[in-house]
Amino acid sequence: MDRLEAMSMLIKVLEAGSFSKASKQLNVPLPTLSRKISELESQLGVRLIHRTTRKLSFTESGLSYITACRRILEQVEDAESDLKGEYLEPRGDLVITAPVMFGRLYVLPIVTEFLSLYANINVQLLLADGNVNLFEDEVDMAIRIGKLPDSSMIATPVGKMRIVTCVNPSLLAQHPALESPKGLTHFPCVTLKTNMTIPHWSFRFSHSDPPVSVNVASRLTVTDSESAVHAAINKVGATQQLHYQVKRGVDAGSLKIVLPEFEPEPLPVHLLHKTRKYMPQKMKSFLDFAAPKLKARVAALND
Template identity: 70%
Template sequence: MDRLQAMSMLIKVVEAGSFSAASKILNVPLPTLSRKISELENQLGVRLLHRTTRKLSLTDSGYDYIEACKRILEQVEEAESKAKGEYLEPRGDLVITAPVMFGRLYVLPIIIEFLSLYSNINVQLLLSDKNINLFEDDVDMAIRIGRLPDSTMIATQVGNMRIVTCASQPFLSDHPKIESPYDLTQLSCISLDTAMTTPYWSYHLPDSGLTAHIDILPRLTVDDSDSAVKAAINGVGITQQLHYQVKDAIDKGDLQIILNKFEPNKIPVHLLHKTRKYLPQKMKSFLEFTSPKLKSRIYDLSL
């Protein structure tokens, strides 16, 4: 039995929460996966997993063993990277993920500049508005906008992003003056329907210090910011977006920010990577190159 393979399979089963989910992720037949874990348990002489029809969980022995597995596999990966020279000089492949529009506008130009300086590094940029799992998809680093859940990953904050509400001037001219977030309940709105959005818009109430959640009635619902911005420019209604998503339209005069004094708290932007005692030079170089440039670009948004 390939002990390292079995360890990797065990970790994936626990991370995925079930054998069937892990089977799909690993592209390994379910009976094969189950047999490998059983063989590992037999070889160790202990049960690692509690298996029921509804739930899968680690035994006490399983908790200790899986932590040891993670350390061992990390050491093996580091040893292989060292053998390839990735710890001695910046070289190898990097997989980076970022939100679609932010990645296209801000991350891609930095990567192009980075590649011109590091000829031995290749980059794969995955643009997605879903939070790609760094472990399951073998991603080295992610740019995340929003508050991060507790995790073992390392986060480097590179700035904070405004959340703004805006509409076209013709739309605003055709409707009563908007003085409060509660006025939005009577107006046409354009909402986003993604895994990262909520059904309401949040606003800070400066007089009370409280946060108001406004249940809007959208005239139009879309699943990407580009479409929402275009619809707002064409007078369909009001939209709430991250500042970078509408900055170009605002600079051109196509959209106007409203309800400035009610803006919710800014949300953080991070560079995120998996926990590691030592970073390969390719990741260290990318992190050191990208962090100050993203900080500068995000700071410029607030001016």
């Protein structure tokens, strides 16, 4: 039995004053209405209405129950109105995750601009280098750099990210020229050690061949990319990072990209969200706003 439907019918019987009037107002056959109320009484184990051939009256329990029914139906109606509003207009809380440095440099400026345009949306930006689980952590959208596993997620591509090897030009001048990745086995390097990284660096000697792993000479190992880049700028050694992580150093001349002809395949960048038949307007608005801006920023890295 549809409990909410039965509650609505019970309230209508009280308001109409009779089963026959209520059945006409609800456009429900009188026997159906009577049966629904009887089923409700049976399920509750309480008499709600006294029925006689001349008049209808509600029991004390029936009147108390109707008061509760009205409150419940109002709450359901309010909840449905809120839900419909979320799908009709951009509003509500939006949780987004991105890698720490990429999020700070590229996602945060887009989010702040987005917030200036949508007064009824609040954003929680989770910056983490590990992959946050969108379902377990109740996250709406994620920016991911790297190949995606097969899943039920919807991925919007926004570009590709180069993997580059960089070194301070002064340090480069102190060692034999790096003509091949194999030269890194005798060149001081700054490596990264996290749950997401591998101990060797990857290069391609030919676009038709698979990538080749090179075990570099690690002078310093750190646990985050920002520290690795800082150490490379300070002449500790060469480092292999995503292009956006070293771009400022390259632009400033404190880092130089080496061995570009041996770079591995660039990594795809995606805006990711959960599969849903209907997407709330807050998510659709952010996707429409952020995707082209992220595409432009990622493309500018390759210029």
